[in-house]
Amino acid sequence: MQICKSPKETEEIAMEVAENVIDGGVVYLYGDLGSGKTVFAKGMAKKFGIDDFSVKSPTFNYIRRYGNFYHIDLYRLEEVDELLEHEIRELMSEEKNTIVIEWADKLGGSKFPDGIKVRMEYMGENERGVEVT
Numbered sequence: 001m002q003i004c005k006s007p008k009e010t011e012e013i014a015m016e017v018a019e020n021v022i023d024g025g026v027v028y029l030y031g032d033l034g035s036g037k038t039v040f041a042k043g044m045a046k047k048f049g050i051d052d053f054s055v056k057s058p059t060f061n062y063i064r065r066y067g068n069f070y071h072i073d074l075y076r077l078e079e080v081d082e083l084l085e086h087e088i089r090e091l092m093s094e095e096k097n098t099i100v101i102e103w104a105d106k107l108g109g110s111k112f113p114d115g116i117k118v119r120m121e122y123m124g125e126n127e128r129g130v131e132v133t
């Protein structure tokens with residue numbers, strides 16, 4: 001587990017992780033409200049040269065696309081319905097796609113493709129624990 005002492009440090013770790021999925025792959029993000037998942041996704045987006053990354057949680061459309069980079073935020077969802085699950089699986093089946101998912105635990109128990117798992121933890125006002133596996 002690494003300790004990030006500022007949002008910038010979290011973004012930097014995210015940029016390193018992004019290098020591993022630059023040609024495609026899935027990053028599953030776990031952690032409570034305010035633990036820094038969106039900051040992490042934003043850091044990844046930077047590595048992809050995306051500067052119009054939206055930090056707002058989507059209200060009805062859970063998937064945001066930036067070229068081959070997809071940001072999915074399952075916040076607010078009780079659980080993922082069949083249609084959304086199908087849509088997510090379709091995106092994951094395209095090898096060139098890079099997908100980062102906030103609240104990945106809401107994907108439920110069924111098997112999803114292997115990916116990088118990032119667990120985030122609130123530790124103090126400007127401190128977050130980040131564990132990458």
Ligand SMILES: Nc1ncnc2c1ncn2[C@@H]1O[C@H](COP(=O)(O)OP(=O)(O)OP(=O)(O)O)[C@@H](O)[C@H]1O
Nearest residue numbers: 004005006007010033034035036037038039126128
């Ligand atoms: N070391 C840090 N790493 C990341 N964010 C930090 C850090 N220190 C302070 N913050 C602040 O904590 C907040 C993290 O919010 P963020 O939206 O990324 O969390 P989240 O996990 O996506 O929450 P939600 O579940 O609501 O989507 C931001 O306001 C950010 O500026």
Ligand SMILES: [Mg+2]
Nearest residue numbers: 037038073102
């Ligand atoms: Mg968020």
